[in-house]
Amino acid sequence: MKFVVSSTALLNVLQTSSKVVSNKNTLPILDNFLFDLKEGVLKITASDLETTLIGSLKVDNMEEEGLIAVPVKLMLDSLKEFSEQPLTIEANESTWEIQVSWKTGKLTIPGTSGLSYPNLPELNPESRRELDADADMLLTGINKTIFATADDELRPVMNGVYTNIESQSITFVATDAHKLVKYVSPIETEIAASFILPKKPANLLRSMLGKEDESIRMEFDDKNVTFRLKSHTLICRLIEGNYPNYNAVIPSNNPNHVRVDRVELLNGIRRVAVCSNQSTNLIKMDIESSTINLTAQDLDFSVSAQESLACEYEGEAISIGFKSTFLVEILANIDTQNVVLELADSTRAGVFKPIYDEAPATDTLMLLMPMMINA
Numbered sequence: 001m002k003f004v005v006s007s008t009a010l011l012n013v014l015q016t017s018s019k020v021v022s023n024k025n026t027l028p029i030l031d032n033f034l035f036d037l038k039e040g041v042l043k044i045t046a047s048d049l050e051t052t053l054i055g056s057l058k059v060d061n062m063e064e065e066g067l068i069a070v071p072v073k074l075m076l077d078s079l080k081e082f083s084e085q086p087l088t089i090e091a092n093e094s095t096w097e098i099q100v101s102w103k104t105g106k107l108t109i110p111g112t113s114g115l116s117y118p119n120l121p122e123l124n125p126e127s128r129r130e131l132d133a134d135a136d137m138l139l140t141g142i143n144k145t146i147f148a149t150a151d152d153e154l155r156p157v158m159n160g161v162y163t164n165i166e167s168q169s170i171t172f173v174a175t176d177a178h179k180l181v182k183y184v185s186p187i188e189t190e191i192a193a194s195f196i197l198p199k200k201p202a203n204l205l206r207s208m209l210g211k212e213d214e215s216i217r218m219e220f221d222d223k224n225v226t227f228r229l230k231s232h233t234l235i236c237r238l239i240e241g242n243y244p245n246y247n248a249v250i251p252s253n254n255p256n257h258v259r260v261d262r263v264e265l266l267n268g269i270r271r272v273a274v275c276s277n278q279s280t281n282l283i284k285m286d287i288e289s290s291t292i293n294l295t296a297q298d299l300d301f302s303v304s305a306q307e308s309l310a311c312e313y314e315g316e317a318i319s320i321g322f323k324s325t326f327l328v329e330i331l332a333n334i335d336t337q338n339v340v341l342e343l344a345d346s347t348r349a350g351v352f353k354p355i356y357d358e359a360p361a362t363d364t365l366m367l368l369m370p371m372m373i374n375a
Contacts, residue, residue, distance in 0.1 A: 001037050001066025001091040003059040007082040007102075013055040014076055016232065017046040019204055020053045021072050027118070032069035034117045035091070037062065046072070047118060051201045051236040066091055067114040070098060074109045120235060127221040129191050131165065135212035137185050141172035142206045144183040144364060147329055149199050150176035157241040161202050164194040173246050179326050180246060180349075180367040181333070195220055196243060201236035208232055250367055251349055254342035256315030258287055259355065262339040265292070266331040268307045272296045273324035275305035281324045282371050287343075288317040296324070320346045321373040330366045346370060 017033065025031055025048065034045040040062050044055045068091045078100065088101040096111040142161060150158040162173040170187045173180070197205075208229055209216070217228040220238070227234040269283060276282055276296035286293040292311045297304035320343060331339065336354035343350050352366040 001035070001068060001093065002063040002089070003037060003042065004061040004086050004088050005042065005057065005059045006084065007079060007087050008084045009057060010087065011076075011079040011082070013044055013057050013231075014072075014079065016208065017044055017053050017055050018072055018076060019207070020046040020048055020051050022048040029069060029112070029116050029118075031073075032071055032112065032114075032117075033075065034067070034114045035070050036067050036114070037065050039065075045117065049118060050198070051204070051234070052120060053204065054233040054235075056231050056233075060086065066093055068093065068096060068098065069112045069114040069117060071109060071111070078107055078109070121224045121237070123219060123224060123226070124221040129193050129220055131189055131191060131218045132215045133170070133187070133218055135209050135214065135216050137170070137187070138216055139206060139209040140362075141170070141183050141185060142202050142209075144333060145172045145174035145181045146199065146202055146206065147333055148174040148176060148179050148181040148366075149202075152176070156239055157196055157243050160196040160198040160239045162194065162196050162243045162246075165189060166192055173243070175244065175246060178323070178369050179330060180249065181330075182246065182250070182363075182365045182367075184363040186361050193220070194243070195225060196239035196241070197225065198236060198239055201234060205234055208234075249349065250365065251342075251344050251351065254344050254351060256287070256318055256343040257313070258292065258315075258341040258343070259312040259338060260292060260309065260341070262331055262334055262337060262354075264309055265339070266328065268294055268309050269324055269327050269331070272305040272307050273328070275303040276324050280371065282321050282373070283324045283327065284319060284321050284373050286317075286319045287311070287313055287315075289313055315343070318343055318346060319373060320350065321371040322350065322368055323371055326368055330368055334364070334366065346373070 030047055036043040040059060042057045042059050046053050085102055090099045091111060097108060098111045099106055099108050145161050149160060152158050158175060164171040169184050172183045205227055212229055214230060219226040224237055272283060272294045273296060275298060277298045284295045290310060292309045295306045330352055334354045336356055338355040340353050340355055341350055349367045349369050354364055
């Protein structure tokens with residue numbers, strides 16, 4: 001294997017791919033990138049068995065094709081020290097020695113045979129589905145929901161973003177049993193399917209989608225999903241299991257509606273939360289005709305805080321408690337100036353919805369379970 005490539009272009013692909021590599025790989029070969037050079041294109045593969053990312057890069061002056069495994073840390077640490085310049089990379093496929101040469105010097109690192117690198121999972125042709133999805137829509141769906149995913153070993157289905165595809169819409173849902181986010185976007189498709197995308201590949205996909213300007217091809221079956229981007233292909237194993245019936249926990253009859261400036265409420269919560277109990281982070285909200293009164297206290301340290309905010313309120317006076325960190329997460333992930341909080345009573349979940357000047361094509365709903373005020 002021998003070729004010439006831009007140092008910056010190679011480093012960019014390697015840095016993106018390296019996010020897949022685990023610190024505790026069960027197979028030593030997974031501590032390496034797989035370099036596969038064919039027809040002037042270098043494919044760089046990184047995997048942790050559950051998630052695989054393949055980056056493609058056109059090279060200059062290819063002299064010889066080849067396949068070799070390259071150590072992740074050594075290759076990254078070396079390339080980080082280069083300014084933009086052409087590099088000549090040559091691999092000896094008898095000794096597996098890799099030599100990187102540039103105008104004023106060279107370095108040598110040990111490689112290994114790439115033949116033992118794990119094969120890519122193949123989709124079941126009987127259950128295989130395909131869908132072309134807008135990159136911005138996918139990015140928004142993941143951004144809106146991923147913060148609400150759980151880290152629960154006992155309920156792994158809640159550790160990812162549930163994606164439900166129907167004829168007219170695609171729905172993204174995430175919940176950790178305390179908060180829930182549901183984002184619905186219109187889409188034209190003839191398929192009906194659903195899957196649970198794990199958090200790690202969802203984060204990887206999110207980091208790459210912002211650079212995409214074309215539609216993304218999604219291919220999936222009951223166990224795996226493949227996302228085909230402009231210069232990367234992401235393949236991951238799906239979380240198996242039945243996702244909770246999220247619609248059942250969304251209260252449908254909420255007679256109390258609070259309309260408030262989202263930024264003012266968010267900043268007020270942050271100020272008051274400084275004095276909340278460190279173990280519960282409880283903030284009490286007393287809501288009446290035109291005022292939201294926020295209070296927090298920590299009796300152990302004799303501290304307390306209170307702030308009153310103007311609002312528009314329809315309903316009976318109500319007192320309800322929420323965990324301040326969850327409130328901040330939800331309000332920070334709504335992008336409109338005003339927000340409406342729908343409440344039934346102090347024991348049922350509060351529903352947060354953005355308020356748009358014009359009716360949007362998408363639908364966003366965020367739900368937060370209350371806390372006992374005397375906790």
